[in-house]
Amino acid sequence: xxxxxxxxxxxxxxxxxxxxxxxxxxxxxxxxxxxxxxxxxxxxxxxxxxxxxxxxxxxxxxxxxxxxxxxxxxxxxxxxxxxxxxxxxxxxxxxxxxxxxxxxxxxxxxxxxxxxxxxxxxxxxxxxxxxxxxxxxxxxxxxxxxxxxxxxxxxxxxxxxxxxxxxxxxxxxxxxxxxxxxxxxxxxxxxxxxxxxxxxxxxxxxxxxxxxxxxxxxxxxxxxxxxxxxxxxxxxxxxxxxxxxxxxxxxxxxxxxxxxxxxxxxxxxxxxxxxxxxxxxxxxxxxxxxx
Amino acid sequence: xxxxxxxxxxxxxxxxxxxxxxxxxxxxxxxxxxxxxxxxxxxxxxxxxxxxxxxxxxxxxxxxxxxxxxxxxxxxxxxxxxxxxxxxxxxxxxxxxxxxxxxxxxxxxxxxxxxxxxxxxxxxxxxxxxxxxxxxxxxxxxxxxxxxxxxxxxxxxxxxxxxxxxxxxxxxxxxxxxxxxxxxxxxxxxxxxxxxxxxxxxxxxxxxxxxxxxxxxxxxxxxxxxxxxxxxxxxxxxxxxxxxxxxxxxxxxxxxxxxxxxxxxxxxxxxxxxxxxxxxxxxxxxxxxxxxxxxxxxxxxxxxxxxxxxxxxxxxxxxxxxxxxxxxxxxxxxxxxxxxxxxxxxxxxxxxxxxxxxxxxxxxxxxxxxxxxxxxxxxxxxxxxxxxxxxxxxxxxxxxxxxxxxxxxxxxxxxxxxxxxxxxxxxxxxxxxxxxxxxxxxxxxxxxxxxxxxxxxxxxxxxxxxxxxxxxxxxxxxxxxxxxxxxxxxxxxxxxxxxxxxxxxxxxxxxxxxxxxxxxxxxxxxxxxxxxxxxxxxxxxxxxxxxxxxxxxxxxxxxxxxxxxxxxxxxxxxxxxxxxxxxxxxxxxxxxxxxxxxxxxxxxxxxxxxxxxxxxxxxxxxxxxxxxxxxxxxxxxxxxxxxxxxxxxxxxxxxxxxxxxx
Numbered sequence: 001x002x003x004x005x006x007x008x009x010x011x012x013x014x015x016x017x018x019x020x021x022x023x024x025x026x027x028x029x030x031x032x033x034x035x036x037x038x039x040x041x042x043x044x045x046x047x048x049x050x051x052x053x054x055x056x057x058x059x060x061x062x063x064x065x066x067x068x069x070x071x072x073x074x075x076x077x078x079x080x081x082x083x084x085x086x087x088x089x090x091x092x093x094x095x096x097x098x099x100x101x102x103x104x105x106x107x108x109x110x111x112x113x114x115x116x117x118x119x120x121x122x123x124x125x126x127x128x129x130x131x132x133x134x135x136x137x138x139x140x141x142x143x144x145x146x147x148x149x150x151x152x153x154x155x156x157x158x159x160x161x162x163x164x165x166x167x168x169x170x171x172x173x174x175x176x177x178x179x180x181x182x183x184x185x186x187x188x189x190x191x192x193x194x195x196x197x198x199x200x201x202x203x204x205x206x207x208x209x210x211x212x213x214x215x216x217x218x219x220x221x222x223x224x225x226x227x228x229x230x231x232x233x234x235x236x237x238x239x240x241x242x243x244x245x246x247x248x249x250x251x252x253x254x255x256x257x258x259x260x261x262x263x264x265x266x267x268x269x270x271x272x273x274x275x276x277x278x279x280x281x282x283x284x285x286x287x288x289x290x291x
Numbered sequence: 292x293x294x295x296x297x298x299x300x301x302x303x304x305x306x307x308x309x310x311x312x313x314x315x316x317x318x319x320x321x322x323x324x325x326x327x328x329x330x331x332x333x334x335x336x337x338x339x340x341x342x343x344x345x346x347x348x349x350x351x352x353x354x355x356x357x358x359x360x361x362x363x364x365x366x367x368x369x370x371x372x373x374x375x376x377x378x379x380x381x382x383x384x385x386x387x388x389x390x391x392x393x394x395x396x397x398x399x400x401x402x403x404x405x406x407x408x409x410x411x412x413x414x415x416x417x418x419x420x421x422x423x424x425x426x427x428x429x430x431x432x433x434x435x436x437x438x439x440x441x442x443x444x445x446x447x448x449x450x451x452x453x454x455x456x457x458x459x460x461x462x463x464x465x466x467x468x469x470x471x472x473x474x475x476x477x478x479x480x481x482x483x484x485x486x487x488x489x490x491x492x493x494x495x496x497x498x499x500x501x502x503x504x505x506x507x508x509x510x511x512x513x514x515x516x517x518x519x520x521x522x523x524x525x526x527x528x529x530x531x532x533x534x535x536x537x538x539x540x541x542x543x544x545x546x547x548x549x550x551x552x553x554x555x556x557x558x559x560x561x562x563x564x565x566x567x568x569x570x571x572x573x574x575x576x577x578x579x580x581x582x583x584x585x586x587x588x589x590x591x592x593x594x595x596x597x598x599x600x601x602x603x604x605x606x607x608x609x610x611x612x613x614x615x616x617x618x619x620x621x622x623x624x625x626x627x628x629x630x631x632x633x634x635x636x637x638x639x640x641x642x643x644x645x646x647x648x649x650x651x652x653x654x655x656x657x658x659x660x661x662x663x664x665x666x667x668x669x670x671x672x673x674x675x676x677x678x679x680x681x682x683x684x685x686x687x688x689x690x691x692x693x694x695x696x697x698x699x700x701x702x703x704x705x706x707x708x709x710x711x712x713x714x715x716x717x718x719x720x721x722x723x724x725x726x727x728x729x730x731x732x733x734x735x736x737x738x739x740x741x742x743x744x745x746x747x748x749x750x751x752x753x754x755x756x757x758x759x760x761x762x763x764x765x766x767x768x769x770x771x772x773x774x775x776x777x778x779x780x781x782x783x784x785x786x787x788x789x790x791x792x793x794x795x796x797x798x799x800x801x802x803x804x805x806x807x808x809x810x811x812x813x814x815x816x817x818x819x820x821x822x823x824x825x826x827x828x829x830x831x832x833x834x835x836x837x838x839x840x841x842x843x844x845x846x847x848x849x850x851x852x853x854x855x856x857x858x859x860x861x862x863x864x865x866x867x868x869x870x871x872x873x874x875x876x877x878x879x880x881x882x883x884x885x886x887x888x889x890x891x892x893x894x895x896x897x898x899x900x901x902x903x904x905x906x907x908x909x910x911x912x913x914x915x916x917x918x919x920x921x922x923x924x925x926x927x928x929x930x931x932x933x934x935x936x937x938x939x940x941x942x943x944x945x946x947x948x949x950x951x952x953x
Contacts, residue, residue, distance in 0.1 A: 164643070165696075166642065166643050166644045167643035167644070184649075186759075186761060186762060186763060187763060210763075210765065214763045217763075
């Protein structure tokens with residue numbers, strides 16, 4: 001099983017732990033990952049807001065690069081995933097955008113035929129690798145770990161292709177397969193604050209607070225996320241948030257990190273040391289612990 | 292009837308101005324002049340309104356004076372006036388089928404600009420008609436008798452109303468209902484809007500009347516499994532599912548229910564929408580009609596394993612229980628059929644954001660109907676799971692309606708029943724009631740007034756589609772509550788409204804097996820599954836299959852008054868056919884020239900109406916003219932060219948093509 005991989009800026013920066021843990025679990029599960037050569041920025045929300053056309057062109061270039069290999073394209077960052085999906089949708093639906101893209105690509109002697117499939121690692125791990133195979137590979141079940149599964153907004157909306165738009169469940173199933181206890185977390189697709197934490201801090205942080213507070217209220221040990229921006233927002237401002245509203249202390253980890261722990265991988269190789277609010281050691285089972 | 296058709300064609304031609312509809316675009320005088328020179332045409336005229344009495348008289352007089360034996364009229368669509376002109380020909384002493392109509396309005400003047408090309412097109416169409424009409428042969432209209440009995444499928448209020456109307460008009464009616472009792476959805480309601488009269492009080496007399504009516508044969512727990520034949524002569528098979536009870540003997544005393552080895556009621560009670568339990572043997576509700584118990588084969592120990600002590604048998608002093616009862620198939624003949632198969636409600640679990648099935652105290656509207664009903668699972672008390680009265684209730688409209696992700700249509704009844712429930716909830720509990728709506732749709736008689744009355748009663752109306760029913764409090768006041776998150780689009784901000792109980796106003800959907808049912812009766816369906824009427828305005832209860840009518844929500848969502856009106860209309864349409872005693876069959880049917888038929892059977896499976904069979908003795912195909920609709924599929928498919936269609940013979944069609952081209 002082999003995939004092309006589009007890291008985007010986050011997985012090389014603030015979301016480095018996501019890349020580290022993704023690589024580690026892919027290696028452990030026999031999934032080959034090949035980083036796209038010469039990839040460029042996906043434009044994310046910022047570019048799309050300034051010039052949609054430029055945003056589409058940037059993504060089409062990445063898609064065209066991916067099409068040179070016969071593999072699906074893995075896009076772990078939710079913003080990248082959505083930008084790529086949105087571009088594919090608009091190019092397929094609107095001939096004028098497709099024409100513009102074709103022209104732009106020609107400058108670099110690239111072509112895009114609309115064939116490459118953009119995939120999120122959550123879908124690939126649960127559906128391609130499969131829960132049965134993962135269950136078999138679990139060495140240290142996450143027994144006793146209470147996890148609030150948090151999906152964020154972008155991987156299911158508006159292109160809900162692999163999970164329910166209102167109530168996604170794939171991560172719930174994965175975490176259960178790892179032996180963790182999944183707490184009912186109805187805010188699983190509610191906004192984390194997105195880029196508001198950087199622009200209008202108080203508004204963004206209040207949105208993060210609601211998510212953290214509710215996970216705490218429901219007795220979660222940690223929040224599991226699929227998105228680098230969600231992880232950053234929820235993890236980074238807990239001191240300020242506690243001062244502003246009420247005390248929160250809630251580790252926020254990538255689902256791949258929890259998967260890695262269950263597979264018996266070393267916490268450091270999963271980038272767990274990069275968390276600002278650390279996952280309590282007893283929640284990260286040690287080698288000798290058996291369920 | 293004397294007909295003049297022999298010898299040389301003597302054709303009368305008439306072109307209609309249709310006011311300015313045709314004459315404003317086509318040069319009608321030029322068309323008349325042109326037609327007058329065509330071979331066989333002995334008289335050619337243009338006239339302002341051919342369909343008027345003087346126009347028709349013109350034809351009749353000319354037939355006599357000019358000894359015409361063919362007539363062509365160039366005017367509007369044959370759909371509108373072919374019958375008019377055929378009748379005029381007949382009155383003039385001509386066989387009505389020695390007539391041809393040319394549509395130069397819908398096919399010409401309405402779709403082209405004024406000028407020569409439009410006139411040239413009219414001339415070409417006229418040329419073709421004149422050439423083909425010379426080949427027309429006189430045809431006879433055949434009649435077939437109508438069987439006076441009627442089948443009504445579905446025993447909700449629509450089927451009940453249709454059956455009673457027909458039976459009161461002395462027709463024999465078979466009323467077939469799938470459930471163990473008639474009454475349908477209406478039997479579950481407590482009150483009806485906007486009058487707030489008790490649903491049972493107005494429905495149960497009709498249910499009893501059905502059961503008691505000498506002209507109605509009521510078969511509940513039964514399904515139509517096969518339909519053959521055609522208008523006036525349908526042969527129908529009805530399967531009567533075993534209820535393991537002799538209907539003639541059982542009086543519904545329910546002693547067997549009391550005696551059942553299950554002392555507790557353990558199985559989901561469908562009639563109470565899952566809010567109550569019942570035993571394996573049960574009467575769906577006190578006024579069930581017929582008042583006969585039914586055994587649930589998936590719950591009854593005797594039926595499942597054959598190893599029960601059968602205390603019910605001992606308890607029944609009428610020996611009405613028959614554990615080895617088998618399904619029984621009844622064959623009936625009817626002339627007309629009314630389908631009143633109803634709807635199902637939207638499954639609220641499909642919208643997880645509203646918490647149905649996950650959050651306590653989130654109910655569907657039908658569940659609240661049962662709860663507020665005195666004979667319902669809570670004896671008419673609206674209560675929370677813990678038995679207490681709600682202090683605030685939110686009713687969310689349009690659940691599974693007006694939503695691109697689920698169903699796009701408006702279910703038409705939800706605004707009104709939500710207001711009715713709001714009134715009842717307020718009356719029973721004194722709670723604050725909030726309605727969350729997109730638009731209030733109250734277009735019936737007394738409906739808007741009811742809406743106003745509700746506002747005066749202090750029921751809150753908040754315009755906005757609810758985002759979520761949440762159980763994550765942000766304040767102390769919200770703790771333990773269901774929080775309705777909604778954008779109040781009139782106030783212009785996002786609100787969180789804590790309530791104790793949420794009612795989801797679920798919309799109406801076609802029955803899950805609507806497609807199978809429509810195939811069984813050979814009628815059409817919209818893509819959503821609503822049965823398709825013949826014309827949305829002018830034939831709202833007819834279908835494209837003659838003799839089959841539709842009534843009630845199987846055709847689309849509607850309220851009780853509209854349903855009852857439609858049921859009456861369907862019964863009226865059936866009676867109109869029955870009272871005529873016979874139907875006239877269009878003679879444009881096909882027939883097999885037996886000498887040429889090789890008996891290859893190619894045509895048989897192609898016929899969409901199952902009109903063709905094979906005479907096994909003569910090894911030839913035979914077409915039943917009563918069933919044939921004249922579609923021509925068999926004519927085109929016959930490898931030996933041995934099928935001929937009246938009014939569409941090869942000669943007629945080829946001459947028409949030849950003429951139109953040049």
